[in-house]
Amino acid sequence: EQRARRVNEVTAGGAAPVLPDPAPAVPAAPHAEPVMPSPGSTPAPRPQSVAKPGFLARLLRRQTMPPADTAVDFNKRRIALLQPESYVAEQFRTLRARIDSIAATNPIRTLGVTSSRSGEGKTLSSLSLAIVTSMNVGRRVLLVDCDLRLPTVHKTLGLRPDAGLAEVLTGEATAEDAIQRLDGTELDVLPVRGIPSNPAELLASERMSKLLEELAGRYDRVILDLPCTLGLPDAKTVSELCDGVVFVVRAETTSEDEVAAAIEVLDRRRILGVVLNGAEHNEPYGPYAQPTR
Secondary structure, X not given: OHHHHHHHHHHHOOOOOOOOOOOOOOOOOOOOOOOOOOOOOOOOOOOOOOOOOOHHHHHHHHOOOOOOOOHHHHHHHOHHHHOOXXXXXHHHHHHHXXXXXXXXXXXXXXXXXXXXXXXXXXXXXXXXXXXXXXXXXXXXXXXXXXXXXXXXXHHHHOOOOOOOHHHHHOOOOOHHHHOEEOOOOOEEEEOOOOOOOOHHHHHOOHHHHHHHHHHHHHOOEEEEEOOOOOOOOHHHHHHOOOOEEEEEEEOOOOOHHXXXXXXXXXXXXXXXXXXXXXXXXXXXXXXXXXXXX
């Protein structure tokens, strides 16, 4: 009524202003009331930060059964045999030369090859190093599979042994019965046939020590494919019987914690060097990558 009276008054004076529509009322924000738990109810737990798993937890989680090997895996391990002029084979020739340089002042008859855990390339490294070392004219080389839990050397090379390392250590066979010559090479191999129930005790036995001493007297170099270092006592036990150890690390896979822990387990003084496996390369040899025929 007041608005209509005001309009009539202004109209009577000759002016008719346009009035804006009244702004809609903004509802007031509801007052936040604290939510009180009902009597007898259990209050909701507060969110807790999840702690990252430690090194030991990650190690135990990784100590699982590895997947079955494929034909591709076998071919990768014997690349120095299938492709002796490849870049990888040349790298192991370089490793052989460096070991020979060390052996000139400190004799190396027995050489162990290991890694922190499985799947990092220790069998590829031990096999490739044994193959290129046996290529030296007149050099007697023996490869020994010391992994009595998950042996792979005989499968990789296609061997069907009648006796192996376990049978030699238990007295069921002699070393001559178990050692085989790899066809087309000058490399001898002492594989694993049977999986014993007490691998750690056999590798730590006096027979193992005497066997390596005997083999070192018959061969110019004995290369041992050791089990992985972490989680098992086998690698440390056998490495203490070797003149030197080569440690294998896989690029972008092996962590610094694992390397440090493995070196702590092994005798640091016996480690001759480290092989970096799985690294990217750019074929630096140019025309020297393949021989000209």
